Every structure is written in structure tokens, then in C-alpha cells.
Amino acid sequence: MTSSTLLDGNQLAKTLREGMKTRVASLTAAGCNPRLDVVLVGEDAASQVYVRNKVRACAEVGVASEVHRLAQGAGEAELLGLIDRLNRDERVHGILVQLPLPNHIASQKAIGAIAPGKDVDGFHLHNVGALVTGQPCFVPCTPAGVMALLDHAGVKLEGKHAVVVGRSNIVGKPVAMLLLQRGATVSICHSKTADLGAITRQADVLVVAVGKARMIDGSMVKPGAAVIDVGINRLADGKLAGDVDFQSCLGIAGYITPVPGGVGPMTVAMLIANTLSAAEQSRK
Numbered sequence: 001m002t003s004s005t006l007l008d009g010n011q012l013a014k015t016l017r018e019g020m021k022t023r024v025a026s027l028t029a030a031g032c033n034p035r036l037d038v039v040l041v042g043e044d045a046a047s048q049v050y051v052r053n054k055v056r057a058c059a060e061v062g063v064a065s066e067v068h069r070l071a072q073g074a075g076e077a078e079l080l081g082l083i084d085r086l087n088r089d090e091r092v093h094g095i096l097v098q099l100p101l102p103n104h105i106a107s108q109k110a111i112g113a114i115a116p117g118k119d120v121d122g123f124h125l126h127n128v129g130a131l132v133t134g135q136p137c138f139v140p141c142t143p144a145g146v147m148a149l150l151d152h153a154g155v156k157l158e159g160k161h162a163v164v165v166g167r168s169n170i171v172g173k174p175v176a177m178l179l180l181q182r183g184a185t186v187s188i189c190h191s192k193t194a195d196l197g198a199i200t201r202q203a204d205v206l207v208v209a210v211g212k213a214r215m216i217d218g219s220m221v222k223p224g225a226a227v228i229d230v231g232i233n234r235l236a237d238g239k240l241a242g243d244v245d246f247q248s249c250l251g252i253a254g255y256i257t258p259v260p261g262g263v264g265p266m267t268v269a270m271l272i273a274n275t276l277s278a279a280e281q282s283r284k
């Protein structure tokens with residue numbers, strides 16, 4: 001029986017936010033008030049919570065934020081017009097369009113309209129291409145948070161087998177790229193993967209981002225592995241559960257993130273870090 005070390009995202013995010021206050025102070029002293037603008041279209045319940053958390057974290061660090069709410073039925077032209085206005089507004093350093101968007105709006109079109117230098121989510125093709133080719137870019141917030149948790153715990157990546165479950169543009173693909181850049185051998189699994197457990201059991205580092213409650217249990221985890229659970233699922237009883245069955249992995253995983261309190265707060269901390277970088281770069 002291994003004793004599993006908890007990767008406490010709440011604690012690390014708090015420490016990182018404290019550190020960011022000096023960056024905010026330098027910017028402010030130079031006459032630049034860092035600001036993040038968030039665009040929220042429609043009434044998606046989870047999105048409302050995420051946006052509220054982002055605004056609260058900005059306030060705590062001293063970053064200004066504005067939320068632009070558009071109705072569920074808002075047209076694509078209205079959204080693109082707003083993004084254009086924010087692109088041209090020098091007071092705005094970061095722009096985030098909360099996903100998912102209503103079905104009648106093409107997400108890629110909206111993301112592609114954001115000025116790459118203000119794309120603090122790192123979703124614009126300019127930033128995606130820069131990430132894949134190892135050039136400076138805005139790294140997507142959740143993948144950046146995953147890497148920060150692993151680094152903070154001192155988990156070695158070079159030469160290790162990292163298995164990513166999930167192939168989304170927001171998490172799976174970019175986190176796989178970051179792990180690859182750090183010298184891990186990376187496997188990307190997904191809903192069509194045959195015998196998933198046979199692959200996850202080889203993982204020294206296992207990152208799960210599929211959006212299915214408790215789909216990875218202890219029998220699918222290699223003893224001593226670092227298990228990062230990106231999932232956050234609402235159960236029928238109202239409780240939150242990750243994509244990993246936390247209880248059954250305790251004593252098997254060497255490191256494991258709780259849900260909530262693991263990756264979630266790290267995503268928000270990385271968003272603020274990216275906004276500060278955008279503000280700093282706007283002055284160069």
C-alpha cells in the first residue's frame with residue numbers, strides 16, 4: 001500500500017495568487033491597470049459558476065474584470081462586434097469567451113476573432129500553433145495548471161510514460177503537447193480506445209479529462225502513479241465527482257488531485273497569470 005500524496009490545488013493556487021500581487025503592483029505603478037474581459041453568452045449553469053470564480057479571483061489579486069453578458073439568442077455578428085471592440089480597447093489586456101457557446105454560434109469563429117495577444121485562453125490558432133512548435137505563447141489555463149501541480153510536487157516527467165485520457169482542444173491535446181515538450185512519452189486515449197485500462201496501467205503520469213464521473217478506478221492505475229483529475233461532474237444527488245474514482249485510487253496512486261480543490265483553482269490562477277503576461281507584453 002502506497003501512501004497517496006494529495007495535490008492541493010487550492011493551496012498552490014493561493015500561493016501563486018499571492019506571488020502575482022507584486023506583478024500587479026509593478027504594472028499599476030507604471031500606470032497600467034491589468035484587466036480581463038469575459039464574454040458570457042447564454043445561461044449555461046456551469047459557465048455562470050466558472051465566470052463568477054474567475055471574477056472573484058481577479059478581484060483578490062487586484063486585476064480588474066468586466067463581464068459582458070449576451071442573451072442565449074444573441075447572433076454571431078453581435079458577438080464578433082463585441083470581440084472587435086474589446087480587441088481595439090487598449091484598457092483591455094485579456095479577452096476570454098466562455099465556452100460552450102450556444103450551438104448557432106461557431107466557437108472557432110469567435111475564438112479566431114480574438115487578437116492573439118489578448119487570447120489569454122490560448123485557444124486562437126496562432127497560440128495553438130506556437131504551443132505545438134514550442135514557441136512563446138499563451139498556454140491554455142487548465143493544461144498550464146496541471147503542469148504547475150506536477151512541478152510543484154516534484155513529479156519527474158522526462159522519460160516517463162504520461163497517459164492523457166481525453167482529446168479535447170481545451171485540455172487533452174494541449175496537455176499532451178506540454179508533457180511531450182518535457183520529455184515524457186505520451187499516449188492519448190479517448191472514448192474509442194480499446195482496453196483503456198491496459199494503457200492507463202502503464203502510466204507514470206495519468207491525466208484524465210473526459211467528463212465522465214469516476215470512469216477511472218484504482219484497478220486502472222499503476223502503483224505510485226501521479227493521477228491528475230481534470231473532470232468535474234455533477235452527480236444525481238447534487239454532489240461533485242471527478243473523472244477519477246478518488247477513493248479507490250487512494251493507497252495506489254503516489255499523487256492524486258481531489259475534486260473539487262485540485263485542478264479547478266489552478267485553471268483560474270493560470271488565467272490571471274496569462275492576463276498579467278498580456279498586460280506586461282502590451283507595454284513592450
Ligand code: GUN
Pocket residue numbers: 096097098099100121141142170267
Ligand atoms: N469552458 C470550460 N473550460 C473553459 C476554459 O478554460 N476557457 C473557456 N473560455 N471556456 C471554458
